[in-house]
Structures are given as C-alpha cells and as structure tokens.
Amino acid sequence: MEIPYTIHPRPDTGVYNAKLGVWLFLASEVMLFGALFSSYVLLRIGSDSWPHGYSILDWKIATFNTVVLISSSVTMVMSWASLMLKDFKKYKLYMGLTILCAFIFLAVKAFEYNTKFGHHLYPSTNTFLAIYFTITGLHGLHVIGGIFVNSYLWGPGSKMWKTQPERFTNRVEVAGLYWHFVDLVWIFLFPVLYLL
C-alpha cells in the first residue's frame, strides 16, 4: 500500500504527512529538553552557590562549536534549496558539508569531554557538571541521530531523487527541520552552560 500524502498536502491539514509528523515529534522534543532546562533552573536557584560556566568550561571551544553548528544549519537549508532548483550535485555538496560539520562538532565535544575527564571532572563531581553532561550528552545523541539520517539521505536514500524527486525533496526538508531544531537547542545551551 502506498503511504498517502508524501508529496502533496493533505486537504484537511494543509501539509504533507511527514511534515506534520516531524513537527509533532519536535513538539515532544521541546518538552524533553524543556524538562531538562527546567531542572537546570531548579538546581541553580536551589543551590547556595553556582559556578560561572566559563570558570569550569572552555567557552572558546564552545564558541567554535556554535559557529560549526550554525554553519551546518545553513548548509542543510541550502541542500534543500538546491533540490528545489533541481541541482542534485549541489545538494550532494551541501548535504556532505552538513554531515562534515556534524562530525566536527562531535569531535570537538569528544575532545572537551576527554579534557574534563582528564582533570577528574565527572558528572558525579558536582551538580553543575551533572546537568552539563546530561544536557550536552543528550544533545550529542541528537547530533549522532542527525548524522545517521543525513548520511542515509546523502548516500543510499538519494536514489529516490531519480524516481520520486518531489518526495525526496520533502524528506530532505523534514530532516532539515530536525537538524535546525538540534541547532536551536544549542543556541540556548551555549550561553546557559558556558557563559552564565
């Protein structure tokens, strides 16, 4: 059986099914990260003292990662725009760059974690590090998830471009929605954890 409304909008919702599905998924993601941000606020206002993020964490490396993730968001949306302009080669280039940025982000994060462990700073060390590792760890898992999805769309999944170009373009658009959300979470994480 064919999956309905993969290309054209469903008359009652006004959007194709995958788009509504991904937005509903992102709504649940907002609550997931929202619960962790809420926990952060509770822990911070409930503690007698709270360290400045920049006194424990490396804000310079995090600024670099912010630039990397924002750049990946731009290349992601450019990959979708390339498909809309029927330029498959550019799509491959921009999607490839998005995946590369994701790997750079993870490599920097791994380096950061490794440095912390080297200084015997673990999630069990104090409340700040506990919430830091929990939120950035969960965010990192989302980056890994994005790498899987984007790599599939860059590699084997891109065969669909030859048979169903509009459906493939929609797939890239909704993968982009997810990827931009991952960027969006980091936009808040960066100042909250590293700079305040």
Added chain:
Amino acid sequence: MDASSPEAIKKQVRSYIVVFVALMGLTIVTVAVSTFHLSVAAAVIIALAVAIVKASLVAGVFMHLISEKKLIYATLALTAIFFIVLMILPTSHQLDPIVQ
C-alpha cells in the same frame, strides 16, 4: 510569484545568507556581553534575549515558520504553553505564601 518557483527559491537563498551573517554577529554579541561581567540577572536577561532572537531567525527562516500552515502554528502554540509552564514550575515555590 509561486513560492516554489526558481526565482522565489533564489530569493530565499539570499535570505539564508543574510540570516547566517546575522547569527554569526549575534554569537559574537553573546560572547562579548559575557566579558562585561554584569550582574547575574542582567547577564541572564541579555543572553536569553539574544538567544531568543537567534532562535527566532532559525525557526522563522530556516524552518520556514514565517509561511507555515495554521495547524503547525496551533501545534507549536500548544507546545509553547506547556513549555512556559515547565519554566515557571521551578520558580513557583516563590509564589507560595507559606514559603514567603
């Protein structure tokens, strides 16, 4: 002009570049403000205000929320309400007269 026409997409691409530059500029602002060593309250307000502007640019332009369908707006409005409740919960004890 049809939103999916090549001209419209090329116009969108230009807006993506503008937003990219704005996001980079706002990242510099975020870092620069943190070096001023303001009071915690002022630093939090400024950092969150800049983050909200950046998030709005990403959601509005990259995620195409500027021109989305009503159902998506309704879904996000409901999400926003629950998110606000989540953010108020940790501070709600201060509204409790017994604690006061």
